[in-house]
Amino acid sequence: MEKQYRVVIIGFSHMHINDVAAHFYENPRTDLVAGADTIPLVPELKEGTFTRKWNLEFCRTNFKIPKIYEDYREMLDQEKPDLAVITCENAQHLEVMYECAVRGVNVSIEKPMAADLSMAMEMIRISNTYGVKMFVNWPVTWRPELHLMKDLLDEGKIGRILEFKIRVSHTGPLGDGAKHPGVKITAEPMTNEEKARTWWYQSKCGGGAMLDFCCYGAMMSRWLIGKPAVAALGMRANLNTQWGNAEDNASMLVRYDDAMASIETSWTTYHDLVPVNCPMVYGTKGAMTAAQIDGKDCVKVILPDGEEEYYYPPELEYQYRDIACAFVHNMDTNEPVHATLTPEINIDGMAILDAGVRSCNSGRLELVNNWAWQIG
Template sequence: MKYFFIPLFLCIIFFYKTEGATRSQNGPVRIGIIGLTHTHVHWIFNSANKGEIEIVGIVEPDEQLAMRYAEQYKFPMGKLYKTIADMLQHENPEGVTAFGTIAEHLKVVEVCAPRGIHVMVEKPLAIDMQQARKMQALAIKHNIHLLVNYETSWYPTVQKAKTLLASDSIGSLVQLIIRDGHRGPKNIGVNSEFLNWLTDPRQNGGGAIMDFGCYGANIATWILNGKRPQAVTAVTQQLQKENNPLVDDESTIILTYDNCKVTIQASWNWPIGRKDMEVYGRKGVIYADNRNNLRVRIAKGYDGYDETAAVLEEMDAPHDDPFTFFAAVIRKKMSIPDYDLSSLENSLLVQEILDAARLSAETGKTIPLK
């Protein structure tokens, strides 16, 4: 009899484990949130309403901050944890998203990667290349996806601009101008928890040059299919010393390639918030004015042109939302091309560009990329 009951018992266990695994694969992807100090976290709470992800646990040691979010988004305080390890042990997420300081990204990967848990961090990847390389090594060793979320990755105009360029609609690329920013964190009224680290170079790596310079470097790397710039030149300023005493709030980064140039204007001094770019070819120019408005001008004569304009609809899921995209990657419903906007390869080159830009601004010299 004992030889009958033991296999039966094992079969029952196997049945329930298999059934549980199937339910997990068919249901929403279990996601943990690590940190609430980055206000982009509102995005994932709203995204959860789509049903592709389930927020199973939240790590935030600041209880008052957590209570504010709990009240707004109606999540139970029982889902709140003070450490990453506790949340992982009790909630068993498939992936986590990091919404703390940039300096904390490395710790998130150090704790999650050995457990096989996939990670998405808010831009940029890290505060410097040394941290970025450690994160890369952990992701490779433990075979996890490590993605980076840039808001502009989900703009239909950004995607369309590359498609048009690739179709030779404006000729070969000559220069790319990318502008991102706003009036500055304090002037737009970000909460104190966010402001405290956003203007601290030890936690953010810099000011506007990091906060918004990463967008331009990300898009340029993607449009140029991972091509490395030959050199990086940058200038930074403090135009609001009273608001940003420790970091830059104005930056211009120039990337030189063998056949084109990229200019990145990252600023906390724009009177109107913006995320736009201009793509110049030999025959015309593409203006991605914002998320949905796109214009194309084809040169005519000396200074004339024919212009067409379009208001683009949102992209199809999962390319319209970072967290449904993350869920699709975790469930192996899609793969990420090399140097894609969210890819680790792209953000490693972004980090290298940002490190060179900061060094260029500090030394007043152009920094060649070896």
Template sequence: MAKTYRVGVVGFAHMHVTWLLDHFAALDNIEWVACADTVPLTPSLSDAPMTRAANIKHAEDEIGVPKTYADYAEMLDSEAFDIVIACPENARHGEVIEAIAGAGSHIITEKPPSASSADFMRAVRAAELAGVELIVNWPSTWSASTRLMKEIADSGEIGQVFQVKWRQGSIGPLPKLSEKQRGAEWWHQSAPGGGALLDYCCYGANISRWIIGESPEGVIGMTGNFASGYGDAEDNAALLVRYPSAMTILESTWSCVNHGASSRHLVYGTAGTLAVEGNGVRVFKDSGEGSLREASGLPGGRDSVAKEAIHHFETGEPLHPTLTVPINIDAMAILDAGIRSAASGKLEQCHSAIW
């Protein structure tokens, strides 16, 4: 008989929790058990879509999670889980994941890995000590065009990869709220791990580490709050990352109405350039227009983090690399060094797991 997985949720701060819930709800071997939120530093002033109040309501009313606890520690003591989805504020990943691991459950958390390398390593070591899996989900993992870009880069067709450029952005989280309401949301507050750097530079940190295949060495970072005066977190950031044989440029913005470019995701090699374009990758071998190659899609039965996780648990086959702890330790090291560099005005070293 196929195993039924008992699933719970801790944390509704990150709006992507609704997507994770939807992906697991689409499976027929899931039993929802219970959920609980973390307590925000500042109470939210809105229950609009994608706020934590709306996210909890989605879990209760749309997904059908049967119990909601006021205290996640009490929930973990009272219930048994196979998997817990963890989507608290970025700076609380270590605390929450440590508690879930201590309760003996596998953890699926949402990007970024945390708000600092130290906090992420707290989570990593807790999972290792408990013998449970820690999976970091990335929406970009489920992009067929990004996987095609990696495939072409690995084939050697564009020569040695020496630079990755990744720009990610929008007009910011919860843009329909008033400025007062946005200021009360953790996204715009530094202390709980808000800000555009962690929110968007994280994608390029994870993907460039995967594509380049080396651990990063150092980062120069710059941040600014140019259009979000209601919060103390940055709304724009840029990171310049040095690898042993390559470099990356990571850009993030919460104040951009249009990127003004056909591609924001680029890989440069000594014999060519790759640019994500729609559901494909444009390959340039010279100064011409290049040729567009369409992505063939994702592997059957493994096209969401829910399916990927269950497949991994049941077959023992490896997870997609971008979801794994080793690559996310390096991705978090980039972000951590970038934050420190923006504060110091100097190049900062990327710290390894041993450090």
């Protein structure tokens, strides 16, 4: 008889939980047995769409979570889950992950892995010490065209990679007309003061566009280029949301040993002039990007002579469909999960982000640290 896996949710501040929880609810091998929010560093003023209390109620109602605890530690002790889905503020990832690990509970952490590199490294140490599995969930992991893109790049379809580019932008997590996976409605209007009291716009909580959006480019450039980065140059600013103290726009230039990456992010964009969240890769023998033709996701390749080729991805195998399937398959077989979920890729992504943040503060190009050079 196949085992049923018990899953709990810790933290409802990240609206991605509304999509993530749906996958565990719909998977016949996982049972959502309980949930608990963390204590916010900054109390919210409104229970509007995509705020923490709204997310909790949405998940409780739509995914029939039988019990909500006031204290997530008590929940872990009482429910003894196989997995904790962690979707709290970035700054709380280490604390929550530790409480899970000491109880032998595996964790799935919503991207980014942590608020900084030191925190991410400590999480890996804890995972190894207590022998628990740690996954980092990315919405982009489940896009078939990106799997195909990686395969084509590794086959040398456009030669050696020279440059990676990406732009990730919208009006902000709670901005005008904000829409997020798993929920059909858009964000309801909130005053500046109400938005300012959410963790998204508080630097000490791990908020801001740089951690939220530059993390995509950091991780994907590392994954697609296939090696750790060397250095990064960053710039961030609070251009239009000064009622909060986190940046709403950020960019990074990342240096690899024989390639470079350009990452643009914004929380102040109503309409984009270029494809959003679609990596563009330039090589010695052409260019490649994720695209959509007649409503179908695909990979577009432009060869040196200008000829265009389109490749359509096959349906993904079970373990690559969503985080719930990945968890079940890994627990059943102990086969490796997708590279983008692993601590190995994510620590390199965090190292890029860390260098970018340090560069924002210093105004200089900063080296990307690793286990040997990151102290503390």
